[in-house]
Amino acid sequence: MTTTDLSENPPKYVEAALPVPLRRVFTYRVPAEISGSIQIGARLKLPFGRRSMTGYAVELHTELPADVEVDESKIRDVIELSDDEPLITPEILKLTQWTADYYASFWGEMLKASLPAGINSEKVRPRRRKSVRLIAGADANEGKALTETQLEILEILSGNGGEMLFTELLEQPGITPSPLNTLAKRGFVEVFVKEVDRDPLRNAIIPAKDDFTLTEEQSAALASIDEAVSTSQFRSFLLHGVTGSGKTEVYIRAMKHTLETGRSALMLVPEIALTPVFSRRLRAVFGSEVAILHSNLSQGERFDEWRRIRRGDARIAIGTRSAVFAPLENLGLVIVDEEHDPSYRQHESPFYNARDVAVMRAHMIGAVAVLGSATPAMESFYNAQTGKYEYLKLPERIGGRGLATAELVDMRDVFKRFGKDVPLSPELLDAIVETHKRGEQVIILLNRRGFSQFVLCRSCGETMKCKNCDITLTFHRGDNRLLCHYCNYRESVPKVCPKCESEYLYFVGEGTENIAATLAKRFPDMRIARVDRDTMSTKGEIDEVLLKFAAGGLDMLVGTQMIAKGHDFPNVTLVGVISVDIGLGLPDLRSAERTFQLITQVAGRAGRGKKAGRVLIQTYYPDHYALRFAKDQNYAGFYAEEIKYRQRLNYPPFFVLASILIKHRDRQQAAKMANLLRRSLDAANPAKNVRVLGPAPASIARLKNEYRLQIILKGINRRALRETIDIALADAEHHGCDLKTIFVEIDPVNLM
Numbered sequence: 001m002t003t004t005d006l007s008e009n010p011p012k013y014v015e016a017a018l019p020v021p022l023r024r025v026f027t028y029r030v031p032a033e034i035s036g037s038i039q040i041g042a043r044l045k046l047p048f049g050r051r052s053m054t055g056y057a058v059e060l061h062t063e064l065p066a067d068v069e070v071d072e073s074k075i076r077d078v079i080e081l082s083d084d085e086p087l088i089t090p091e092i093l094k095l096t097q098w099t100a101d102y103y104a105s106f107w108g109e110m111l112k113a114s115l116p117a118g119i120n121s122e123k124v125r126p127r128r129r130k131s132v133r134l135i136a137g138a139d140a141n142e143g144k145a146l147t148e149t150q151l152e153i154l155e156i157l158s159g160n161g162g163e164m165l166f167t168e169l170l171e172q173p174g175i176t177p178s179p180l181n182t183l184a185k186r187g188f189v190e191v192f193v194k195e196v197d198r199d200p201l202r203n204a205i206i207p208a209k210d211d212f213t214l215t216e217e218q219s220a221a222l223a224s225i226d227e228a229v230s231t232s233q234f235r236s237f238l239l240h241g242v243t244g245s246g247k248t249e250v251y252i253r254a255m256k257h258t259l260e261t262g263r264s265a266l267m268l269v270p271e272i273a274l275t276p277v278f279s280r281r282l283r284a285v286f287g288s289e290v291a292i293l294h295s296n297l298s299q300g301e302r303f304d305e306w307r308r309i310r311r312g313d314a315r316i317a318i319g320t321r322s323a324v325f326a327p328l329e330n331l332g333l334v335i336v337d338e339e340h341d342p343s344y345r346q347h348e349s350p351f352y353n354a355r356d357v358a359v360m361r362a363h364m365i366g367a368v369a370v371l372g373s374a375t376p377a378m379e380s381f382y383n384a385q386t387g388k389y390e391y392l393k394l395p396e397r398i399g400g401r402g403l404a405t406a407e408l409v410d411m412r413d414v415f416k417r418f419g420k421d422v423p424l425s426p427e428l429l430d431a432i433v434e435t436h437k438r439g440e441q442v443i444i445l446l447n448r449r450g451f452s453q454f455v456l457c458r459s460c461g462e463t464m465k466c467k468n469c470d471i472t473l474t475f476h477r478g479d480n481r482l483l484c485h486y487c488n489y490r491e492s493v494p495k496v497c498p499k500c501e502s503e504y505l506y507f508v509g510e511g512t513e514n515i516a517a518t519l520a521k522r523f524p525d526m527r528i529a530r531v532d533r534d535t536m537s538t539k540g541e542i543d544e545v546l547l548k549f550a551a552g553g554l555d556m557l558v559g560t561q562m563i564a565k566g567h568d569f570p571n572v573t574l575v576g577v578i579s580v581d582i583g584l585g586l587p588d589l590r591s592a593e594r595t596f597q598l599i600t601q602v603a604g605r606a607g608r609g610k611k612a613g614r615v616l617i618q619t620y621y622p623d624h625y626a627l628r629f630a631k632d633q634n635y636a637g638f639y640a641e642e643i644k645y646r647q648r649l650n651y652p653p654f655f656v657l658a659s660i661l662i663k664h665r666d667r668q669q670a671a672k673m674a675n676l677l678r679r680s681l682d683a684a685n686p687a688k689n690v691r692v693l694g695p696a697p698a699s700i701a702r703l704k705n706e707y708r709l710q711i712i713l714k715g716i717n718r719r720a721l722r723e724t725i726d727i728a729l730a731d732a733e734h735h736g737c738d739l740k741t742i743f744v745e746i747d748p749v750n751l752m
């Protein structure tokens with residue numbers, strides 16, 4: 001791709017990707033001082049308009065490439081080369097380029113997202129510490145006799161492998177800087193500055209390694225994965241194992257095997273599942289070979305862990321979403337645990353789904369991908385059904401423990417009994433009392449926060465739905481109307497329920513945050529903690545509560561999804577699920593799937609020890625199939641029902657979705673841009689391989705002073721969808737549409 005052989009001629013031009021929402025790279029001139037050291041993958045400080053910003057070298061040229069249309073005199077110089085050793089490996093360069101294209105996103109933004117946060121700022125730097133080391137050969141008996149303290153220092157140093165941090169040495173009783181300095185002057189020791197990695201687990205108590213004999217099912221699953229890793233070819237597996245079936249053990253052994261074959265391994269975990277317990281366990285098994293990348297680390301820790309991977313010191317990386325871009329070389333295995341989890345989806349630009357990028361990464365380099373879940377995403381199970389993924393199953397819990405039984409508490413009935421809204425049913429309150437009496441623990445799961453409002457009939461559970469879309473209408477308080485966010489259908493709020501004529505219509509969407517306070521008042525003798533993103537923001541806070549709960553220092557945890565997954569608390573025998581099915585009323589095609597997954601996952605938290613577990617689910621929808629199948633933990637039944645719905649409404653996995661958001665400060669302009677784009681989408685798609693819905697107001701119709709409209713696309717396949725979008729964007733721009741107002745999201749997780 002380079003114009004001439006770079007090994008003989010130093011590059012004169014560089015093409016750089018910049019973290020800006022533009023689908024192109026930019027050409028700069030390489031000043032002579034850096035042309036000998038610039039490499040593809042290095043960061044560059046570049047002029048951009050009146051500013052300077054950090055870009056990434058993606059191609060080098062000895063001559064101006066023919067396809068660059070800029071006047072040579074207008075090409076500007078690179079200001080500075082930021083890295084002598086490129087931070088970005090060729091593999092990550094290719095992977096980010098593919099990802100940007102797949103998600104109609106921007107390469108430069110994707111490259112920036114692939115690096116640890118804050119790396120471009122001056123604040124994140126390697127940590128340097130003053131250290132002391134013994135100088136070999138130095139003979140303590142030589143020259144003038146040493147003092148006792150001086151001799152002691154030499155002894156301590158040699159007892160510590162000949163080298164220590166200055167501060168560590170000074171912590172020893174009786175040691176002061178003065179004798180140390182004398183030793184240094186006389187050439188016995190050397191004081192120097194050393195880079196010290198910040199270790200996220202530095203103060204953690206690491207558990208002993210456990211050594212199980214795998215069950216037959218675990219062995220069979222592991223054998224398939226190991227065999228695939230040995231062939232060094234791309235293969236992909238769906239590991240479908242019920243909660244507590246020992247998937248984690250399979251991952252750990254598969255990673256071990258991969259290391260033994262001389263290759264590296266990557267494991268992705270959802271935001272919340274990277275429990276303190278799990279990281280410690282991995283450290284016990286892999287020692288310093290494992291690096292940890294997740295959002296609760298400090299920037300410095302993340303930077304150091306990332307550099308350990310880049311240097312090849314850590315050959316196993318565990319992390320959340322952005323760890324999919326961890327610069328591991330010679331990758332043999334990529335694991336995505338809880339692959340259905342929505343936190344793999346990046347919710348702001350650049351959009352991507354780390355699960356799908358992980359599979360692509362494995363595909364590009366001939367590695368093995370393993371997606372694991374107790375409740376696989378519809379798309380993943382469909383891929384297993386159609387043979388795209390090899391299917392592995394762990395159908396039983398370890399130790400023959402049964403899955404917790406789940407009971408539905410019909411809240412319509414509770415409402416009738418009390419004649420008013422009570423958030424906690426007598427059934428659940430009684431169960432809490434009994435559990436506590438036995439000295440066992442309780443988890444209460446609340447709904448997630450921050451959803452839009454919709455109308456629910458308290459008597460029959462009916463929600464008001466769109467006539468065209470089979471999607472719940474959203475209540476807009478401003479004009480007192482119900483609105484469909486897909487097709488723009490609207491109607492006024494009914495006075496009585498259209499189904500049962502009850503007057504008890506209720507606007508759902510508020511008021512779960514008080515549950516923890518209510519519980520605390522009701523059970524003053526119980527030690528209760530609330531865990532969610534609102535109450536806990538600082539690093540370590542969540543860890544602390546979870547560890548305390550695991551150690552029996554708390555009787556009850558109240559929280560959102562965060563506490564639903566991944567944790568292993570043997571003394572929890574009651575899980576109460578409160579209003580979690582509110583999701584079922586949301587205008588979201590995945591609400592049934594989400595609800596099913598969430599309840600199954602949380603039910604998996606109960607009864608993991610020797611005692612049996614009980615799960616109580618409060619619901620207004622006891623007849624909904626998501627609830628019925630979740631109650632019985634029947635994945636196959638749920639899948640069979642849900643896939644029919646997806647097929648009927650042209651949803652994934654049968655169709656590929658995109659959502660296009662149009663944002664503008666001026667209402668008319670927003671509408672104008674949206675209509676221009678709609679026209680171009682229709683023109684770009686004469687064969688109607690892509691169905692276009694909207695524009696309609698987005699569920700948040702105005703945000704930060706901007707009006708927001710939404711267009712939904714349903715494509716018969718990915719290529720048709722991407723082509724239509726590309727052609728339409730170019731056409732719309734040609735007709736005066738400002739592309740800066742347009743935000744494309746491929747495979748949106750929520751259509752809201």
Ligand code: ADP
Pocket residue numbers: 212213214215218241242243244245246247248249398568
């Ligand atoms: P999953 O990830 O499928 O929910 P885990 O891997 O957490 O399940 O396993 C559940 C529990 O069983 C854990 O406490 C784990 O240590 C234990 N376990 C896993 N495999 C075995 C085994 N072969 N023998 C005994 N205990 C095991």
Ligand code: ZN
Pocket residue numbers: 466467468469470471484485486487488489
């Ligand atoms: Zn509609």
Ligand code: ZN
Pocket residue numbers: 457458459460461462497498499500501502
């Ligand atoms: Zn009704």
